[in-house]
Amino acid sequence: MAELHSDVVGAPLRRHKLQPTIILGLFVGMLLAVLAFSQAAASVGLTINSLRPLGGAFFSSRSNQDRLIVDLFSKAGRVSAKQLIAGGQTALPHAPLNGRSLWLVGTGMEMQGNRDGALRAMRQATKISRRDSSVQLWLGTDQLKRGRIAPALRHFDLMIRANRDASGVIIPRMAQVIAAPEGRQFLQPYLRASTPWIGDLLRSAVETLPRAAPLASLLLENNGPAPAVAGVEATYARLIERLIEEGAYRQALLVYPKLPDANPTSLRTVNGLVDGKVDAAYPPFSWQFPAGATQGGSFIGINDAVGLDVYADAGTVGIAATKLVVPGAHNRLQWRVAERSANLQAEANWSATCLLGSSAGRLIRSVNLMTDNVALGRPMSLDLPANCELIRFDVRVAGGIGRVPSNLVLTELRLVRASAP
Numbered sequence: 001m002a003e004l005h006s007d008v009v010g011a012p013l014r015r016h017k018l019q020p021t022i023i024l025g026l027f028v029g030m031l032l033a034v035l036a037f038s039q040a041a042a043s044v045g046l047t048i049n050s051l052r053p054l055g056g057a058f059f060s061s062r063s064n065q066d067r068l069i070v071d072l073f074s075k076a077g078r079v080s081a082k083q084l085i086a087g088g089q090t091a092l093p094h095a096p097l098n099g100r101s102l103w104l105v106g107t108g109m110e111m112q113g114n115r116d117g118a119l120r121a122m123r124q125a126t127k128i129s130r131r132d133s134s135v136q137l138w139l140g141t142d143q144l145k146r147g148r149i150a151p152a153l154r155h156f157d158l159m160i161r162a163n164r165d166a167s168g169v170i171i172p173r174m175a176q177v178i179a180a181p182e183g184r185q186f187l188q189p190y191l192r193a194s195t196p197w198i199g200d201l202l203r204s205a206v207e208t209l210p211r212a213a214p215l216a217s218l219l220l221e222n223n224g225p226a227p228a229v230a231g232v233e234a235t236y237a238r239l240i241e242r243l244i245e246e247g248a249y250r251q252a253l254l255v256y257p258k259l260p261d262a263n264p265t266s267l268r269t270v271n272g273l274v275d276g277k278v279d280a281a282y283p284p285f286s287w288q289f290p291a292g293a294t295q296g297g298s299f300i301g302i303n304d305a306v307g308l309d310v311y312a313d314a315g316t317v318g319i320a321a322t323k324l325v326v327p328g329a330h331n332r333l334q335w336r337v338a339e340r341s342a343n344l345q346a347e348a349n350w351s352a353t354c355l356l357g358s359s360a361g362r363l364i365r366s367v368n369l370m371t372d373n374v375a376l377g378r379p380m381s382l383d384l385p386a387n388c389e390l391i392r393f394d395v396r397v398a399g400g401i402g403r404v405p406s407n408l409v410l411t412e413l414r415l416v417r418a419s420a421p
Helices: 020-043 056-074 081-091 099-111 115-128 133-145 149-162 164-177 181-190 198-208 213-220 233-245 249-258
Strands: 295-302 305-312 317-325 332-341 347-357 363-365 379-383 388-398 406-416
Touching: 081 099, 099 115, 099 133, 115 133, 133 149, 133 164, 149 164, 149 181, 164 181, 164 198, 181 198, 181 213, 198 213, 198 233, 213 233, 213 249, 233 249, 249 347, 295 317, 295 406, 305 317, 305 388, 332 347, 388 406
Parallel strands: none
Antiparallel strands: 295 305, 305 406, 317 388, 332 379, 332 406, 347 363, 347 388
16 A cells, blocks of 8 residues: 655655455445445336446536437427437436436436336436426426325425526416415415515416415415515515405405504504604505606605695696505594695595495595685594495595696594594
């Protein structure tokens, strides 16, 4: 045995010998590896005469595999099952622990109609590595075809964790699972912030599902809060918006408290403030203003208070501000007109529409607030629809005739309980 010299100058020379026990351990390890691979190859119908050392043939077979995969997806129908199987079999002797080779074999067997053989190949591939996204995709899709949702989701979870770029392929399919109650049941274990793809799933669902109610049900059927992951607030805002658009008011009310940064106080107030700050979370449960429209509004500071400033361009008519409110025991809206700048024939009024309850559909409007008949600073009120669980407040504004917008500032907005006159 040759001597091994230390690189350190002046260090004493030492002799290192491979002990018989070490040699025996290495040999047994190699033997077990060969045996395990031989059994895996035999289970998918492969015959390997010997294991050859890695060399040019190995790299050539890998290059051939890459070409086959590209052709498979870019030249549909021009790659045969025999080519795929041969491409996988050729590489296996040189790289026994290559799951992609078994994927090629399995894909070829599937093309031949031998789905059981394909399944065996894919299962052997996942024993070699659970990080091959193409294998996990095949197995997950196979489980879905067999109606086995839970194992399918496990494969898809592994696939996305191994390759986040692959989420675009499978997330839309997983989102469709939400439409069925049994599908939502199997998704519950993944409905937490630690699941790396949950934000992508929620976003895909809110954008692609025909109705938003199943996604709301997914969140409601979970005992915990809705997952708070980066960037998900826009997804939840779209969910609330869709539920309101689709008339699923009760679900919107139930799911709102589970959302990040949602505050139940916002549901019961009209002054635009939550904990001393302007509330901008999840309109129209907070005040909603049209974006870039000819009508709009915002909250401004006025005389150490907060005012709702609404406007309409001259010659236009529309809704400048909207908010949904749970009135509870309150039966009247109160406010004051603090400032006004009105064109000729300009108009502005409140409207209160019942959305949920025995008086659903009932609409009550205020007088025109743009006229000089309404004195600035005068306390005003509007009776609300009775027996109503959810009210939509709108400020409708007409800009009138002129060259500049008409605008109105409303202050001291609040809901009160008043006795009937």
